[in-house]
Structures are given as C-alpha cells and as structure tokens.
Amino acid sequence: MYFAPTMPPFLDLIIPLVSGYLAPILILVLFIALGFIFKFLMESYLMHLAKKTETPVDDIFIASFGRPITYLFIIAGVSIALQLMPIPWEIKKIIIPAVFVLAVIIIAHAVTKFFIGVFRYYSYRNESLKGVAPLVQRMFQFLIYFLALIFIFDFFGVSITPLLTTLGIAGIAVAFALQETLSNLFAGIYIMADRPIRVGDFVRLESGDEGYVEDISWRSTRIRLLSDDLIIIPNSKLANSVLHNYSLPSKRSAIIVPVGVSYGSDLAKVEDITLKVARDIMAKFGVEGEPLLRYKEFGESSINFIVRIPVPSYPEHYKIVHEFIKELHTTYAREGIEIPFPQRVVWMKRGE
Structure with missing residues (x-):
C-alpha cells in the first residue's frame, strides 16, 4: 500500500511566502550591489582620471x-521590488510615491551641488563674480528645488497651471509693491558684478563727500568718511550717480597744487626751488616718482602755475600737501620770492 508524502502545515505557509518575496529581495540586493560597485568605480577609477585633467568640473x-x-x-x-512583492496595493500606493519624491529630492540636491560648485570655482577665479556669488547660488538653488516641486506635483496629478498663474499674478503685485527694493537689488548685483567700486576703495560722491567703501550689500552701500561718519546710499542711487574712484585702476595717484608768485619773480628760480621742495617732501614720505611744474596763466595779481606731486594713495595727499605748503612758504620767504595778495592797480585821472 502506497502513502503519498504530506508536507507539514507550516511549510504550506512558508513556501508561497518565500516564492513571492525571494525574487524581489534578490532584485533589491542586486541593485544595492550595483550601486556600491558604481560608487567604487567613480571614487577610484573615474576620480583618478579626473585628477589628470586641467578643469575641475x-x-x-x-x-x-x-x-x-x-x-x-x-x-x-x-x-522594482515593491512592484513584484505580494503586498496589498494600499501599502504600495503609499510607499511608491514616497520613493519617487525621495528620488526627485536626491537628484535636485545633486544638480544643485554640481552647479553651485562650478559657479563657486569660477567666481573665485573672476573678481567680478565674487560679490554676486552668494546671491546667485541662492537663486539657483531656489530655482532647482522649485522645478523639483513642479515634478512632484505633476506626479501626483496636481495641475500646476493654476499655481503658475497665481504665482505670476502674485509676482506682479509683489514687483509693484517692492519696486524700490527690487531696484536696489538689481543695482547691487550690477555693482558687485561690474565692480566700479570695491570694498576698501576711496571714492568721492557727487555731493563732494569722500571716504572708504566699507560694505556693499544687496540693498545699499556704506561709505566711511574721513570724519569717521557713515553714509548709507541706496544702490539704485549709487548706480545712477557719477562718482570718482581714486583706487582704480590703481591706488597710486597724484595731486595738483595751485601756486602763484609775483610778476617780479625769477621764474626759472621759482621752478627750481619749487621742484626741490616737492622732491624733499616726497623723499620724507618715501614717495617714488618725479614732481612736475607747469606755468598756467597770467593772473590779475600773480603768475599762476600748478605743481603735480605723486602720492601713494589719494587719502595720503592731505598730509603731503600740508607739509609741502608749509615748507614752500618758508623757502619762498627765505629766498625772497613773493606770494602776492590779490591786488588791483587803479589809475585816477585828475580833472583839469
């Protein structure tokens, strides 16, 4: 008599369970292994090749x-494993969208990191991009994550047309409300990119105020006057004004000192003595270069000329001119050279 073998009751439950989950688990393990193999190849072989190239991209x-x-x-x-696993569809409807959202966030993060890294590298090499680099990086980061959000909305079937329409209308309203603020923002970007002034430059404004540029932000520029007062100028006004930057193209400058001597003076002697005084003052302050004297005009009371004196930087001209005028006045008095007061000769015709 033949008896057919029977399986224990617990195997009737385990075998279908294993056969239903084995393939998905093997697929998951395969993809995990492929991921780590790809990571190993990138960090060893591809990174080794990348170091041999000149570009850091x-x-x-x-x-x-x-x-x-x-x-x-x-x-x-x-x-893929979730698609193959014999689990209720209600659970899959929750996990699969979450996996998609996670994948979109990872891709957005990688793209943002790549482009910010490239921009940061080139901004450090380009002086005109240093000032705007943080702002551009934040704007680009916002744009990438905004696009990622649109992809997520589209995956869930949410229509983005009303959202974009609402954002467009809101953007117009905000633009009108923040017109002055946005004007300052874009003017700040222009100043940071074009770099007509830089932090540390010595400038003269249209108002006649002079000082050092202390800070350039997205809204305003701060200038520290020689009196140690602080002027805060909106970037939109600064971008549309005419200013004198004494630090460009280099900090080295020259100052023009106007002088006048009497008509009875020996002009050759005046030139020699004046240039000697200028050279002595320059040597005293360690200034390189050669002073220049040019006679300019016959004035009402004097023969006028200018003395051009090189200075290491414009702010230093105050003390150099100060010493030059003192020494020149003393030397002229010693040499008998007259600096005349304004005077007018009047001829009176006597009546007959």
Whole structure:
C-alpha cells in the first residue's frame, strides 16, 4: 500500500511566502550591489582620471553625483521590488510615491551641488563674480528645488497651471509693491558684478563727500568718511550717480597744487626751488616718482602755475600737501620770492 508524502502545515505557509518575496529581495540586493560597485568605480577609477585633467568640473561632477547615484540604484531596486512583492496595493500606493519624491529630492540636491560648485570655482577665479556669488547660488538653488516641486506635483496629478498663474499674478503685485527694493537689488548685483567700486576703495560722491567703501550689500552701500561718519546710499542711487574712484585702476595717484608768485619773480628760480621742495617732501614720505611744474596763466595779481606731486594713495595727499605748503612758504620767504595778495592797480585821472 502506497502513502503519498504530506508536507507539514507550516511549510504550506512558508513556501508561497518565500516564492513571492525571494525574487524581489534578490532584485533589491542586486541593485544595492550595483550601486556600491558604481560608487567604487567613480571614487577610484573615474576620480583618478579626473585628477589628470586641467578643469575641475569633472572632479566637481564626481563629488556631486557619486553618492546620489548609489542612492538612486537603491531606490530603483526598492521600487522594482515593491512592484513584484505580494503586498496589498494600499501599502504600495503609499510607499511608491514616497520613493519617487525621495528620488526627485536626491537628484535636485545633486544638480544643485554640481552647479553651485562650478559657479563657486569660477567666481573665485573672476573678481567680478565674487560679490554676486552668494546671491546667485541662492537663486539657483531656489530655482532647482522649485522645478523639483513642479515634478512632484505633476506626479501626483496636481495641475500646476493654476499655481503658475497665481504665482505670476502674485509676482506682479509683489514687483509693484517692492519696486524700490527690487531696484536696489538689481543695482547691487550690477555693482558687485561690474565692480566700479570695491570694498576698501576711496571714492568721492557727487555731493563732494569722500571716504572708504566699507560694505556693499544687496540693498545699499556704506561709505566711511574721513570724519569717521557713515553714509548709507541706496544702490539704485549709487548706480545712477557719477562718482570718482581714486583706487582704480590703481591706488597710486597724484595731486595738483595751485601756486602763484609775483610778476617780479625769477621764474626759472621759482621752478627750481619749487621742484626741490616737492622732491624733499616726497623723499620724507618715501614717495617714488618725479614732481612736475607747469606755468598756467597770467593772473590779475600773480603768475599762476600748478605743481603735480605723486602720492601713494589719494587719502595720503592731505598730509603731503600740508607739509609741502608749509615748507614752500618758508623757502619762498627765505629766498625772497613773493606770494602776492590779490591786488588791483587803479589809475585816477585828475580833472583839469
């Protein structure tokens, strides 16, 4: 008599369970292994090749996308495994969208990190981009994550047309309400990018105020006067004004000192003595260069000329001119050279 073998009751439950979950688990393990293999290749082989190139863009790309691609392999494995697993659809409806959202966030983060890294590298090499780099990076980061949000809304079937319409209308309203603020913002970006002035420059404003540029922000520029007072100028006004930057193209400058001597003076002697005094003052302050004297005009009371004296920087001209005028006055008095007062000769015709 033949008896058919029977399986224990617990195997009747385990075998279908194992057969239903084994393939998804193997797929998940395969994708995890592929992710770590890809990470290993990028960090060893591809990074080694990237270091041999002159541009750092490939290094930034590997640093930005190496680990996120590994995560994407794992997420892809989880997504496929969930599709194959014999679990209720209600659970899948919750997990699969969450996996998609996580994948979009990882991709957005990697793209943002890559482009910010590239922009940061070139901004450090380009003086005109240093000032605007933080602002541009934040704007680009906002744009990438905003696009990621649109992809997520589209995945869930949410129509983005009303949202974009609402944002457009709101943007117009905000633009009108913040017109002056936005004007200052874009003027600040222009100043930071074009760099007509830089922090530390010595400038003269249209009002005649002179001082050092202490800070350039997105809204205003701060200038520290020689009196130690602080002037705060909206960027929109500064961008549309005419200003004199004494620090460009270099800090080295020259100052013009007007002088006048009497008509009875020996002009050759005046020139020699004046230039000697200028050279002595320049040597006293360690200034390199050569002074220049040019006779300018026959004035009402004197023969007028100018003395051009090189200075290391414009703010230093105050003390140099101060010493020059004192020494020149003393030397002229000693040499008998007259600096005349304004005078007018009047001829009176006597009546007959």
